[in-house]
Amino acid sequence: MEIKRFNLEIRQNPRAVRIIQVVFGIICILLAITWVFFNIKSMKNDGTVWITIVFLVCFGAYQVLAGFGKTERYFETGPEKLVIKQNSFLPKIELRSNDITKLEIFPLSIRFFLDNGKKMVFRFGLSNTDVINPVKDEIIAFAGLHSIALEEKKEEI
Numbered sequence: 001m002e003i004k005r006f007n008l009e010i011r012q013n014p015r016a017v018r019i020i021q022v023v024f025g026i027i028c029i030l031l032a033i034t035w036v037f038f039n040i041k042s043m044k045n046d047g048t049v050w051i052t053i054v055f056l057v058c059f060g061a062y063q064v065l066a067g068f069g070k071t072e073r074y075f076e077t078g079p080e081k082l083v084i085k086q087n088s089f090l091p092k093i094e095l096r097s098n099d100i101t102k103l104e105i106f107p108l109s110i111r112f113f114l115d116n117g118k119k120m121v122f123r124f125g126l127s128n129t130d131v132i133n134p135v136k137d138e139i140i141a142f143a144g145l146h147s148i149a150l151e152e153k154k155e156e157i
Contacts, residue, residue: 025063
């Protein structure tokens with residue numbers, strides 16, 4: 001089984017947009033730092049200025065990370081593990097085949113039951129429905145290859 005990567009983003013940003021994101025992020029961070037240096041005396045009394053500075057630094061850091069492709073959401077299947085990055089801010093999750101005891105596949109989510117008693121839910125969402133069936137097919141093939149119990153369920157409201 002080869003490594004297959006499914007992008008969960010709605011669209012890919014072109015190279016020019018990613019460069020602009022990095023530049024804009026650096027400008028935001030530099031602006032926040034210069035604001036601190038030039039207005040250090042007036043910031044002691046006003047907490048809203050600190051909120052603005054923290055926001056600018058965090059937004060700038062996010063833009064830089066997005067420009068370098070570190071915030072992309074994806075689902076990757078490989079011969080021995082699944083790699084899931086479901087959230088832009090959180091780190092990726094690696095699930096080895098021997099750590100998974102059971103899979104439940106729902107129309108818009110997949111529930112992984114792990115051997116340590118924990119369970120993890122992967123939700124597809126409705127923004128990019130083109131990727132749902134290919135990911136489900138790969139999960140079914142992965143489960144069959146590694147003898148993982150698989151159950152397809154319908155969600156009832």
